[in-house]
Amino acid sequence: MYISFWIPLAVLAVALAIRLPGIIKLWQDPLLRAVGGLLLLACAVFVFAAPDTIAWTNRVTGVPNISAPVVYTLLTAFCGSCLLLVIAWRNGLSEHSPRTRRATRWVLALYTGVIVALWALFALADVPDERVRDLDTYYARTAFMREEILLYLLAHTAACLVTSRVIWNWIRTGGLGPWLRGGLRFMGVGYAMNLLYDGAKLSAVLARWTGHDLDWLSTDLAPPVACVVLATVESTLAPTVALVEEEARRAGRPADVRTFLVDGAFARFEAGDTHGCARLVAKAADAVTDADVIVLAQASMAPAQHLTTTAVPVLASPRPGLAAGADALHRR
Structure with a gap:
């Protein structure tokens, strides 16, 4: 049992259960649907990234390490969805402004392309040895798998950097109330933790490329950081205060x-x-x-x-x- 995965999953599942009745009753509310979707994606990330589930998925499908593209896809979809939601709040999705439509199309096209590339690279890679905890570093120098690992980490890092920039630029604008500003700062801290997760993973992979061993950054440090990161999902529900101040x-x-x-x-x-x-x-x-x-x-x-x-x-x-x-x- 890997506590660093299952405890945050339990917290997120409770949050989703609390939100679910309201989401179902108010299904026409796009913000509630979006936040519900993000909570569901966050739960899925922790479920499928847990070593126990990784081993189970590989065994059931009969494909060694098939969990890798599954987890990478969920992570990519999650960070892309967070970016879309923040762009929507910042630019006014409900008004369908040209700026928001362009940004939405760009993010959707880019992250859909990344997900397709992840599966294509996995199909080309030769990864016969099952790795449930250290796949990123174990296959860091394997053709095609190397590119897949780098692609998902760079896509995740890019989404976090762009989202963080949007959030901190928003914080610096005038006229924000204390609740909205405090909520944005909390989200900013969450995305800073995202970048720490990416930094730990990338450092471990780059160490393997140069003949060094920093696997502990990927296997021991990154998972607890991810727990802190995805536990902040609840804060991404834009308060009505933000709408009032915006208008x-x-x-x-x-x-x-x-x-x-x-x-x-x-x-x-x-x-x-x-x-x-x-x-x-x-x-x-x-x-x-x-x-x-x-x-x-x-x-x-x-x-x-x-x-x-x-x-x-x-x-x-x-x-x-x-x-x-x-x-x-x-x-x-």
């Missing part, structure tokens, strides 16, 4: 965003009592008297909009509502 910036108006968690509302929703959830949200909204607008953070809260009696405008369906609100502010 306020576009309207050229400063925004003082405050968040309020309605105690007991989500429990009602999870229990199937949607009307009870709406009543609690509406009651909380009616208690707000010193705001220009109230934004309901999730589509599941939309029924509360019709139960409120407050004079403060209440917006549901965050993105379209915020766009309309920002447009109205811009015309004032």
